[in-house]
Amino acid sequence: MANEKEVLKKDNQLGSIRIADDVVSIIAGLAATEVEGIAGMSGGIAGGIAEMLGRKNFAKGVKVEVGEKEAAVDLYIIVKYGVRIPDVALAAQENVKQAIETMTGLSVVEVNIHVQGVSFPEEEKVEEVRVR
Amino acid sequence: MGIINRFLMFVISLVLAGAAIVVLVLSLGLLGEASWLAMARDLLARQETPVVAAVVAVLCLVMVLRSFLAAGTGSRPPEIVLRTSADGEVSVAVAAIRSLVLETVRAIRGISDAEVSIAVPHGKQAKEATAPLSVSLRLVVNDSANVPQVSELAVKKLQEKFAQVLSVDDIPVQVAIGGITNAPVKRERRVV
Numbered sequence: 094m095a096n097e098k099e100v101l102k103k104d105n106q107l108g109s110i111r112i113a114d115d116v117v118s119i120i121a122g123l124a125a126t127e128v129e130g131i132a133g134m135s136g137g138i139a140g141g142i143a144e145m146l147g148r149k150n151f152a153k154g155v156k157v158e159v160g161e162k163e164a165a166v167d168l169y170i171i172v173k174y175g176v177r178i179p180d181v182a183l184a185a186q187e188n189v190k191q192a193i194e195t196m197t198g199l200s201v202v203e204v205n206i207h208v209q210g211v212s213f214p215e216e217e218k219v220e221e222v223r224v225r
Numbered sequence: 226m227g228i229i230n231r232f233l234m235f236v237i238s239l240v241l242a243g244a245a246i247v248v249l250v251l252s253l254g255l256l257g258e259a260s261w262l263a264m265a266r267d268l269l270a271r272q273e274t275p276v277v278a279a280v281v282a283v284l285c286l287v288m289v290l291r292s293f294l295a296a297g298t299g300s301r302p303p304e305i306v307l308r309t310s311a312d313g314e315v316s317v318a319v320a321a322i323r324s325l326v327l328e329t330v331r332a333i334r335g336i337s338d339a340e341v342s343i344a345v346p347h348g349k350q351a352k353e354a355t356a357p358l359s360v361s362l363r364l365v366v367n368d369s370a371n372v373p374q375v376s377e378l379a380v381k382k383l384q385e386k387f388a389q390v391l392s393v394d395d396i397p398v399q400v401a402i403g404g405i406t407n408a409p410v411k412r413e414r415r416v417v
Binding site for chain 1: 304307308311312313314315316317318320321324325328389390391392
């Protein structure tokens with residue numbers, strides 16, 4: 094029953110608490126997408142096909158290394174056109190670190206941000222009438 | 226392993242599994258010799274057989290060649306590191322910078338199209354370089370455009386964009402004019 098990808102967090106008289114790597118990935122992914130300036134996560138071709146088939150993947154674009162007490166996160170993001178990347182990256186690092194530390198108690202040693210693309214705003218399909 | 230390599234591995238594994246099952250069935254004598262010889266003769270006589278065999282052979286050769294590729298040539302695109310701090314590293318993919326440059330340049334009046342080349346210094350060059358990257362543009366301009374003005378504007382706009390978006394100043398931008406066109410630029414209708 095032992096799962097290599099689970100982390101033993103606490104073993105006390107009441108039982109043990111195990112946190113799966115995927116849980117940490119999902120927390121990181123959700124925290125990252127909350128940041129203003131991030132258009133989405135970059136998940137590659139496999140992630141894109143999965144989403145097309147209707148399967149939501151909250152851990153898309155996230156890689157985590159989880160130890161007993163610490164975690165390291167790599168985020169692959171797509172930013173909105175025009176935003177200042179260092180500011181967005183700093184906000185993402187802080188938000189992800191706080192979310193993981195609050196929800197899991199793990200200490201986040203680093204959050205590496207990899208900007209994989211820039212998202213441009215789609216043109217309005219309904220043209221507004223400006224003059225008559 | 227990248228997605229393409231994994232797909233090739235999947236196809237080849239299926240083919241090998243099928244061949245192994247066939248050999249297993251034949252070796253266990255589950256199929257009479259006369260019947261499997263007739264099936265083999267029929268299969269070899271079909272037109273599709275050499276095509277399928279050639280495709281499988283090519284796929285296997287591709288996988289053999291890729292297995293000799295050095296480790297570390299992962300599927301992730303090349304990146305430029307913007308900042309390293311105690312919180313972690315911030316890097317930007319070259320492809321993202323290319324799309325940013327294209328979008329900025331194509332918005333300039335007088336430029337019809339552009340090709341972008343991004344150079345990232347490595348090794349000794351990286352130590353001597355003053356900027357983390359350099360940009361080369363090959364522009365196609367409209368025949369009514371003032372080429373020197375458009376070129377200067379492109380360089381200025383790009384350096385402003387890099388300072389605003391990447392917080393990197395003085396990125397070298399080289400401009401070459403690749404062509405002049407008199408094709409009308411498609412613009413949205415402004416009035417009804």
